[in-house]
Amino acid sequence: LVIPLQLYEQFVKEFNKNRRSDLASRNLVEICETSLAYLLKARRRDLISKVPEKQYFSFEKRGKLSRPVNRELFEEDSERVAKFFDALSSQKEKKLSPLEITRACYTLAISFSCMVDLEKQGDQKTPGTFFEYLICHLFARKLGVDPKTRIEVLNLDRPASLPTDWIFDLGVNRPKFHLPVKTSTRERVIQVWAHQRVLDGVYGVGRFLGVLVCLAETKLDHKKLEVVEICLPEQWRIYQMFIAQMSRIYYLDVPKPYEPLNKMFPRISVKPFGAFFHEVAQLCEAD
Amino acid sequence: LVIPLQLYEQFVKEFNKNRRSDLASRNLVEICETSLAYLLKARRRDLISKVPEKQYFSFEKRGKLSRPVNRELFEEDSERVAKFFDALSSQKEKKLSPLEITRACYTLAISFSCMVDLEKQGDQKTPGTFFEYLICHLFARKLGVDPKTRIEVLNLDRPASLPTDWIFDLGVNRPKFHLPVKTSTRERVIQVWAHQRVLDGVYGVGRFLGVLVCLAETKLDHKKLEVVEICLPEQWRIYQMFIAQMSRIYYLDVPKPYEPLNKMFPRISVKPFGAFFHEVAQLCEAD
Numbered sequence: 019l020v021i022p023l024q025l026y027e028q029f030v031k032e033f034n035k036n037r038r039s040d041l042a043s044r045n046l047v048e049i050c051e052t053s054l055a056y057l058l059k060a061r062r063r064d065l066i067s068k069v070p071e072k073q074y075f076s077f078e079k080r081g082k083l084s085r086p087v088n089r090e091l092f093e094e095d096s097e098r099v100a101k102f103f104d105a106l107s108s109q110k111e112k113k114l115s116p117l118e119i120t121r122a123c124y125t126l127a128i129s130f131s132c133m134v135d136l137e138k139q140g141d142q143k144t145p146g147t148f149f150e151y152l153i154c155h156l157f158a159r160k161l162g163v164d165p166k167t168r169i170e171v172l173n174l175d176r177p178a179s180l181p182t183d184w185i186f187d188l189g190v191n192r193p194k195f196h197l198p199v200k201t202s203t204r205e206r207v208i209q210v211w212a213h214q215r216v217l218d219g220v221y222g223v224g225r226f227l228g229v230l231v232c233l234a235e236t237k238l239d240h241k242k243l244e245v246v247e248i249c250l251p252e253q254w255r256i257y258q259m260f261i262a263q264m265s266r267i268y269y270l271d272v273p274k275p276y277e278p279l280n281k282m283f284p285r286i287s288v289k290p291f292g293a294f295f296h297e298v299a300q301l302c303e304a305d
Numbered sequence: 306l307v308i309p310l311q312l313y314e315q316f317v318k319e320f321n322k323n324r325r326s327d328l329a330s331r332n333l334v335e336i337c338e339t340s341l342a343y344l345l346k347a348r349r350r351d352l353i354s355k356v357p358e359k360q361y362f363s364f365e366k367r368g369k370l371s372r373p374v375n376r377e378l379f380e381e382d383s384e385r386v387a388k389f390f391d392a393l394s395s396q397k398e399k400k401l402s403p404l405e406i407t408r409a410c411y412t413l414a415i416s417f418s419c420m421v422d423l424e425k426q427g428d429q430k431t432p433g434t435f436f437e438y439l440i441c442h443l444f445a446r447k448l449g450v451d452p453k454t455r456i457e458v459l460n461l462d463r464p465a466s467l468p469t470d471w472i473f474d475l476g477v478n479r480p481k482f483h484l485p486v487k488t489s490t491r492e493r494v495i496q497v498w499a500h501q502r503v504l505d506g507v508y509g510v511g512r513f514l515g516v517l518v519c520l521a522e523t524k525l526d527h528k529k530l531e532v533v534e535i536c537l538p539e540q541w542r543i544y545q546m547f548i549a550q551m552s553r554i555y556y557l558d559v560p561k562p563y564e565p566l567n568k569m570f571p572r573i574s575v576k577p578f579g580a581f582f583h584e585v586a587q588l589c590e591a592d
Contacts, residue, residue: 206493206496208499211499253468256465260507
């Protein structure tokens, strides 16, 4: 196994023991460092971006292409990633701008994923699990509580529990977060709203803040070397109106077609991931 | 291409022109005939059934195993399949018992799927599409209307339409059917309830009868040669209580763990597929 994959296994072990340890954070920084070192030896291939105002490239090794990397969000080294984790552990991450936080997290997630793309064959699971654990770790550190993945549903006549995405319960008179995490959504995204609907139905509307975190919606045509974003804004509007209301949707690389949703009714708040750290205190207030 | 796959391509062409033609029905009978002839040359391998009261076998060819086949539901030849389609075209299919109809449709669906399992490598899409078109064709013939797969959602300030599963609109004062079709459901099934919720929200509860049709929930362990059924009855109950209400769930091979749902609250009506043809008139009445 290449070094970043060895470190990934260590991270998974640590994460399964402790969702929000300093050691897990250090693991993550090392994964980023070694993934970037791995990618330094790969060739870069410019892609034809069909997305307005964004530029993408892929890493290339033995004829294999990695997923697209957003040029503006990618950091060449792990220095700022380390800086972000330092700030997070001393609760001073707001000294970094939302864009700086987004870039640090994007670089960490995308460098590991690109390394897997080049090193393994058709492995979507490892980058998906890594991304899910990474985001969960960041939320657990920021919110200061451990997540659950099952909740009691009702016990009128028989006990039942529902497997859920990550749930962070901040206690009495403070919100509970329902946190689904996906590298990309496509047509499966209706599940996110449906799970929110179940939580709303069981516990009452407004008890769980639904927060979806995604990496990107880019798709690479390996023959034409073209990058597009696969988005379904009209369907999101229908889900937001008729299934349930998600509070926030954070992306590391916000898809262009979802930006206008911030200014329409029903309002769907789609923001860069870094914004979370600047607005979380406000989200946690009952106002 | 082997003959049943050639006939499949003809069926798809015909189905895309006309959802409920006699020609499409004839294509289906021929597909069944030739799939069974293909399977006659394969070996049969008994499986260890972990499902109470059901026995399964697989077809085997060049070391490849087909999906499990329910011994009680499988017909050795296509005679009764042809008989069912004859009855359907003269609207006399109620002369056949629900079990006879279920067996005919099971034999058609499973023989084609097993043929694909042996002939192709990891192709889930062809059996899935075939099953979807088969069930849609049967509903279209029985209900006497063509299905839609997109519906208008609202036009308060902007037009929007939603891609849906098959929708059969029987006209004023008669129900509309919302027909999702899956070879098996697993964790993706929440989508079915979520789509029903959207339809209920847009058009009002009770306007669309949600009818899910599935082939089976069997899973074969290729090493141990054991068959199990993967079912989530507790989660179905939660979806039925908190997302939307499905009117019927028909299976060609009804999974044992879902049978008790017929006798619990909330009621989820899970029946063998053949029952549909005997109760459709009743479903269509406003009662």
